Amino acid sequence: MERKEFIQSLLTLSAMGTLSSFKQYTDTLPTQSTRMPVLFTSHGSPMDIPLSKEQRPFWNALYELGLDLQKKYEVKAALVVSAHWCSRGTFVNISPEQQQIYDYYGFPKHYYDPKYHAHGAPDIAKEVTKIIPSVQETTDWGLDHGAWPMLMHLFPNANIPVFQMSISYYETPQYHYELGKQLKSLREKGVLIIGSGSLIHNLQILGPKMRSGDMTPFGWEAEYDGWIKNQISERNVSNIIKYETSHKLGKLAAPTPDHFVPVLYSLGLMDPKDELRYFYEGKPNLPAFSERSFVLS
Numbered sequence: 001m002e003r004k005e006f007i008q009s010l011l012t013l014s015a016m017g018t019l020s021s022f023k024q025y026t027d028t029l030p031t032q033s034t035r036m037p038v039l040f041t042s043h044g045s046p047m048d049i050p051l052s053k054e055q056r057p058f059w060n061a062l063y064e065l066g067l068d069l070q071k072k073y074e075v076k077a078a079l080v081v082s083a084h085w086c087s088r089g090t091f092v093n094i095s096p097e098q099q100q101i102y103d104y105y106g107f108p109k110h111y112y113d114p115k116y117h118a119h120g121a122p123d124i125a126k127e128v129t130k131i132i133p134s135v136q137e138t139t140d141w142g143l144d145h146g147a148w149p150m151l152m153h154l155f156p157n158a159n160i161p162v163f164q165m166s167i168s169y170y171e172t173p174q175y176h177y178e179l180g181k182q183l184k185s186l187r188e189k190g191v192l193i194i195g196s197g198s199l200i201h202n203l204q205i206l207g208p209k210m211r212s213g214d215m216t217p218f219g220w221e222a223e224y225d226g227w228i229k230n231q232i233s234e235r236n237v238s239n240i241i242k243y244e245t246s247h248k249l250g251k252l253a254a255p256t257p258d259h260f261v262p263v264l265y266s267l268g269l270m271d272p273k274d275e276l277r278y279f280y281e282g283k284p285n286l287p288a289f290s291e292r293s294f295v296l297s
Contacts (some may be wrong), residue, residue: 036073036187037297039065040195040266042280043082043150044291046104049111053153058291061280062153065295069192070155076190077121078155078162079128079183082146083197083259086169090179091138093163094125099142116148121161124191128165132182135165146196160192167261173241176261180268193269195262199228200253200290209287221284224249225292232294233276237267253288270296 044058053059069075084103085091098118104111129135143151147164155162168175183193200221209218227247231239239246243253243260254260274296282291 034073035271035297036075036190036192037069037295038187038193038195038266038269038274039293039295040197040263041150041293042198042291043146043196045289046107046111046145046149049114049145049149058280058282058293059153061293062150063156065279066154066156073192074190075160075192077124078151078160078192078194079124079186080143080147080151080162080164080194080196081167081262081265082144082164083167083201083262084144084146085141085164085166086258087166088168088170089166090132090135090168091141091166092125092128092135093120093139093141093165094122094137095120095139095142095163096122098162100148101142101144103144114149114152116143116152116158118143118148118151118155118158119161120163122163124161124186124189125163127186127189128183131185132179141166150194150196167258169257173243173257173261173264176264177237177241177268180265182268183265184269184271187269187271193265195264195266197259197262198290199260199263199292200224200284200288201259202252202255202288204255205252206286206288215286217284217287220249220252221288221290224253225284225290228253229278229281229292232263232267235270235276240264240267253290266294266296 041062042058048056051059053063096119098120100116102112126137129137141164143162143164147162151162186193224247241264244250276294276296278292278294280291280293284290
């Protein structure tokens with residue numbers, strides 16, 4: 001069955017503290033001479049999970065990026081801020097083994113067959129709580145579908161320890177940006193930090209359109225995609241933080257914060273010396289959805 005045909009018949013159900021004023025740097029992790037990159041990436045949709053990198057250009061872009069990262073850097077661990085772990089307060093998963101979470105529903109059995117067995121990084125996860133004491137430790141999570149489908153192609157051998165940090169759902173965009181800034185020291189210690197979301201993600205209007213069999217974009221996606229690309233490229237962070245009001249389409253493109261705010265963590269981690277590269281710029285070809293993804297290095 002073709003991807004678009006299947007999307008017409010199945011629609012995924014959407015998975016849905018005060019910051020410390022002072023950083024507390026510790027010596028748990030040695031500083032590296034090379035600063036780690038930062039990623040913001042889409043994680044596709046559950047409809048894409050069974051597809052190979054040969055079938056799916058976005059998966060192949062992640063695969064090629066992963067090869068490049070491991071060639072150039074000594075990646076000690078990956079920290080993922082996923083759109084699919086939202087909570088009251090901010091939590092970090094300190095489990096030594098990562099449970100694979102199939103948090104999408106109503107699909108054929110083979111959509112639940114892929115396995116990704118990654119180890120956690122409890123010592124590094126605990127480092128996060130030392131840098132930001134308001135972040136709480138937990139073992140009640142794992143790798144959700146904002147993480148493992150993307151990681152299956154970025155690091156297909158599951159050789160990089162990985163853990164997630166949650167999104168405190170009711171906080172402001174400024175909160176998320178500032179929280180990202182406080183994690184900058186981890187870049188010097190071999191930690192690859194990944195914001196995983198989507199710059200355009202509106203299931204409220206996407207669902208009825210796709211159920212009617214219309215798979216074409218609404219028409220406004222390209223305008224907003226061009227605008228947000230320019231804001232990121234020009235590093236107009238204040239406009240991105242105010243995404244709901246900075247552009248007339250802001251609330252239409254991102255009516256809920258979960259898929260947008262991961263980019264604020266990535267931008268908070270940005271260094272003035274970082275170069276920006278869009279490793280995937282697929283034109284919006286589905287309604288109310290974007291896969292624009294970039295790396296800062």
